[in-house]
Structure formats: C-alpha cells, structure tokens
Amino acid sequence: MPQKVSASLRDALVGEMTNLRAFAVSLCGDRERADDLVQETLFKAWNHLDSFREGTNLKAWLFTILRNTYFSERRKRRREVEDADGSYADQLASRPEQHGHMEMQDFRAALTRLPDDQREALILVGAAGFSYEEAAEISGCAVGTIKSRVNRARNRLSEMLGLDETTDNETPLTKSA
Amino acid sequence: MTQTTAIAEREGLQPHAADEGLSPNLQAHIGRHLRAVFDEVANEPIPDRLLRLLKDLERSGDK
Numbered sequence: 001m002p003q004k005v006s007a008s009l010r011d012a013l014v015g016e017m018t019n020l021r022a023f024a025v026s027l028c029g030d031r032e033r034a035d036d037l038v039q040e041t042l043f044k045a046w047n048h049l050d051s052f053r054e055g056t057n058l059k060a061w062l063f064t065i066l067r068n069t070y071f072s073e074r075r076k077r078r079r080e081v082e083d084a085d086g087s088y089a090d091q092l093a094s095r096p097e098q099h100g101h102m103e104m105q106d107f108r109a110a111l112t113r114l115p116d117d118q119r120e121a122l123i124l125v126g127a128a129g130f131s132y133e134e135a136a137e138i139s140g141c142a143v144g145t146i147k148s149r150v151n152r153a154r155n156r157l158s159e160m161l162g163l164d165e166t167t168d169n170e171t172p173l174t175k176s177a
Numbered sequence: 178m179t180q181t182t183a184i185a186e187r188e189g190l191q192p193h194a195a196d197e198g199l200s201p202n203l204q205a206h207i208g209r210h211l212r213a214v215f216d217e218v219a220n221e222p223i224p225d226r227l228l229r230l231l232k233d234l235e236r237s238g239d240k
Contacts, residue, residue, distance in 0.1 A: 010235070017227060022219035026211075034218075039230055046234045107210040126208050127215035154199045154207050163203050173213045 005049055009058075013045065016059050019128065023063055026123045027070055029112040041066040060130065064138045067120060074116065104173060110160040114153050121149035122157075 005013075020041060024034035044065050045052070052061055111119060117139070124135040125146065132150075136143045157163075198204065 005235070010231075014223070014231065017223050018219045018221070021221070021223070021227075022215045022217075025218045026215050031218075035224055035226065038227060042227065042230060043234070104210065104213060108214060111211070111214065122211065123215065126211045151198055154204060155197075157207055158199055158203055163206060165200065165202060167203065167206050173209065 005046065006054075009049065009054060012058050013042070013062075016062050017042075019059065020062055020066060023123060023128055024066060024070075026111070026127065027067070027120060029108065037066055037070055040069050044069070057134070060134055060138055063124070063128065063130075067138060071116070106161060107157075110157050113160065114156055118149045118153035118156065121146050122153035125150050 017038065021034060021038050024037045024041075025031055028034055028037065041062060045062055048065075052058070111122075114122070120139060121135060124130045124138060125132060130138065132143050132146050136146045139146065199207070
C-alpha cells in the first residue's frame with residue numbers, strides 16, 4: 001500500500017542506497033541483477049514502512065529485505081534449473097566484472113565461488129560494518145553460526161587464492177593515478 | 178564444546194580445518210580486498226533507474 005513517507009525517513013532511505021547496492025553486487029556478483037535486487041528491496045521497503053519503527057536500525061532492516069529477496073530467488077531458481085553441476089555460482093564466476101586489476105578480478109571470482117551463506121556472512125561482517133550479532137539477526141541464525149561461516153569463508157578464500165604468510169599485504173589495491 | 182565446533186562436527190568437517198581463524202596477516206589481506214570490492218560500488222553514484230523509482234514511489238504516496 002503506497003503511503004506518505006516522512007522527509008527524514010526518505011532521506012535516510014536514500015542515504016542507505018549506496019551501501020545497499022554494494023551489498024547486492026558483492027552478494028550476487030552481477031551489477032544488473034544487483035540493481036534489480038535493490039529496486040525490489042526499495043519497493044518492498046517503501047510499501048512496508050509501517051512495519052519499520054523509526055529510530056531502529058534502518059540499514060539492517062534494508063539489508064534483511066535484500067538478502068531475503070536474494071535467497072528466495074535463489075531457491076526458486078534452484079528448483080527451476082537443475083543443471084548438471086548444480087551451480088549457478090559457477091556461471092557467475094565465469095563472467096567476472098570487467099574492470100579492476102588482475103588481483104581484484106581473482107578475488108571477485110573467488111568470492112563468487114563461496115557458498116552463499118558464507119559469502120553473505122563475510123560481506124556483512126567484513127565489509128558492511130555489522131557486528132556478529134547484527135549479522136546473525138539479518139541472516140536469521142545464531143551468532144555462532146555467523147562466526148563459523150566467516151571463518152570458513154576466509155579459509156576457503158585463502159585456499160582458492162593460494163594465500164600464504166608471504167602474501168603481499170602492503171601494495172595499494174587501487175591505482176593512484 | 179563450542180557451538181561452532183559442534184556445527185563443524187555435525188557436518189562431518191574437521192573443526193580445525195573449517196572453523197579455525199586464519200592468521201591476522203591473512204585475515205587482513207582478505208579484509209582489504211573485500212572492502213575494496215564493496216567500497217568500489219558504494220562510492221558510485223546511485224543509478225538513474227533507482228532514483229526514478231524513488232520519485233515514482235513518492236508521487237504515488239502523494240495521491
């Protein structure tokens with residue numbers, strides 16, 4: 001049901017859009033699909049603003065809507081497309097983002113190959129700035145589960161990327177020019 | 178037994194292989210790349226199609 005939204009809430013919503021997009025792109029690895037996800041999230045959020053209590057965590061609320069949308073779509077797709085190797089993630093990984101240098105492309109591809117739940121936990125805690133407790137609430141699971149997923153995600157990435165203790169940790173990731 | 182160990186065992190995984198933290202150095206390496214992926218998008222302007230949707234939603238609320 002469309003409704004009148006207070007200017008402050010509208011501004012707060014707009015303020016979270018860039019983070020929401022970053023979450024969507026990191027989660028699904030595909031910009032176009034990510035913007036579809038954000039669009040759907042925005043639409044749902046707008047129409048359910050009455051269930052959001054102003055003064056509580058808007059960012060977490062929006063992230064929850066987005067991840068629920070993503071995961072229910074994934075479940076539907078998985079039922080529809082039972083491909084031989086059963087992995088939609090592999091498809092995504094085979095067409096990585098076209099920009100950024102080699103190291104970042106490798107990292108993006110590895111991130112896409114993580115199991116969904118591990119990738120989600122890692123992004124929420126490691127990039128989006130949520131605490132383990134907030135991440136658990138967003139994902140609807142126990143704090144211990146989030147911690148375990150984050151550790152597994154890191155271990156798996158380290159394996160895929162062949163990281164070891166001699167790995168360079170100093171060189172800036174973005175070109176300065 | 179910790180909860181994470183219990184989960185790993187239930188799933189038949191070696192707890193130390195799956196659940197134990199990486200060294201701080203490797204954690205930092207992964208964290209840096211992860212934030213770079215995230216921030217690259219977060220620093221982009223909001224695409225027009227999303228701004229248009231927002232306008233449409235506001236307009237529908239005015240009626």
